[in-house]
Amino acid sequence: MKTLLLNKNEIDIAADIIKKGGIVAMPTETVYGLAADALNGEAVAKIFKAKGRPMDNPLIVHISDIKQIDMLVAEFSDKAKKLAEKFWPGPLTIVLPKSDIIPDEVSAGLSTVAIRFPSHPIAHELIAKSSPIAAPSANLSGSPSPTTVRHVLADMDGRIDAIIDGGDCEVGVESTVITLTEDVPTLLRPGGVTLEQLRAEIGEVKVHPAVLKSLGKGMKASSPGMKYKHYSPKAEVILLRGSEQGFCEYIKENSDDKTAVLCYEEEKDSFKNYIVLGKRDDEVAHAHRLFTCLREADEDGYTRIYAHCPRAEGIGLAVYNRILRAAAFNVIEV
Ligand code: TXA
Ligand code: MG
Numbered sequence: 001m002k003t004l005l006l007n008k009n010e011i012d013i014a015a016d017i018i019k020k021g022g023i024v025a026m027p028t029e030t031v032y033g034l035a036a037d038a039l040n041g042e043a044v045a046k047i048f049k050a051k052g053r054p055m056d057n058p059l060i061v062h063i064s065d066i067k068q069i070d071m072l073v074a075e076f077s078d079k080a081k082k083l084a085e086k087f088w089p090g091p092l093t094i095v096l097p098k099s100d101i102i103p104d105e106v107s108a109g110l111s112t113v114a115i116r117f118p119s120h121p122i123a124h125e126l127i128a129k130s131s132p133i134a135a136p137s138a139n140l141s142g143s144p145s146p147t148t149v150r151h152v153l154a155d156m157d158g159r160i161d162a163i164i165d166g167g168d169c170e171v172g173v174e175s176t177v178i179t180l181t182e183d184v185p186t187l188l189r190p191g192g193v194t195l196e197q198l199r200a201e202i203g204e205v206k207v208h209p210a211v212l213k214s215l216g217k218g219m220k221a222s223s224p225g226m227k228y229k230h231y232s233p234k235a236e237v238i239l240l241r242g243s244e245q246g247f248c249e250y251i252k253e254n255s256d257d258k259t260a261v262l263c264y265e266e267e268k269d270s271f272k273n274y275i276v277l278g279k280r281d282d283e284v285a286h287a288h289r290l291f292t293c294l295r296e297a298d299e300d301g302y303t304r305i306y307a308h309c310p311r312a313e314g315i316g317l318a319v320y321n322r323i324l325r326a327a328a329f330n331v332i333e334v
Helices: 011-019 041-051 066-072 078-087 121-129 149-156 195-202 244-253 265-270 283-299 316-326
Strands: 004-006 024-026 033-037 060-062 092-097 112-116 162-164 176-179 186-189 236-241 259-264 274-278 304-308 331-333
Touching: 004 011, 011 024, 011 033, 011 121, 011 162, 024 121, 033 041, 066 112, 078 092, 078 195, 149 162, 149 283, 236 244, 236 316, 244 265, 244 304, 259 265, 259 283, 265 274, 274 283, 283 316
Parallel strands: 004 162, 024 162, 060 112, 092 176, 236 304, 236 331, 259 274, 259 304
Antiparallel strands: 024 033, 092 112, 176 186
């Protein structure tokens, strides 16, 4: 299949493709998504094929108007309304009991549906001109999520109908996912809206244990995505936890020409092969750059990446959650 490259003035063409049951990569404020008409099960099935995604991993439904929510969910609770009012449009996904209109392909057989109202103007216009849109990140299953058109082309050229170029994505990691379908609201995936912000708005929010740990035997995956390998570049990623000095010494003793260090701007002169994540304390920049850096390491032919263990606070929690998975939970104390 030939993949059309569209610009922001050609959203009508993309909307037509979606209405006819095709699939289109669209920019959002978090990462690029692979969009299909959320109410058309056959179209949604094409997303799973293009990504090589396991069919039991449900998709987020994206809306462009809060009025669309009534037909998609069985219940829009007061807590959900509070979160929606505060954080939508923006990088927050809320899991709610689903209505009967949601195709099985979207919910993967669960009784719930994940809803997100993105703030990106192109995503907004595309949804408004077509339909509520089911969209996972527009990467091949397992790879780092795409934050530029170049990343989308690398994974999806020839596999999808079109890509809309919207430049670089602002946040850089996927939306925060919270479920309101359990006794206590539970964070399933940290993202641009922080745990601290959620708690300030609705009080108690639990953190699902899988956010910072590998799912142990017998542990339930509240979000099916938790159990799959994720965000992995081809290179092996290893996290180093400890002092700055320990970090530098470990790398000096355990590197070769094919090893790169994912480091902070301030320390780059200590290393021969490095990729800069951002300034040390700029966690917003770390989130923005993380997936680009992981892909860059592969493009530059590195086979191993050493990285710092992030702080588990604010948006740092999202960076930590993604890089832990990229590293397959391989953390060395230094
Ligand atoms: O920022 C984002 O959320 C991006 C952009 C494109 O909007 N989308 C995205 O979708 O990251 P995806 O499919 O890559 O990740 C969705 C995550 C998966 O881990 C999935 O298991 C979980 O949300 N999820 C979807 N529906 C769910 C549900 N009903 N219950 C629990 N988890 C759900
Ligand atoms: Mg994804």
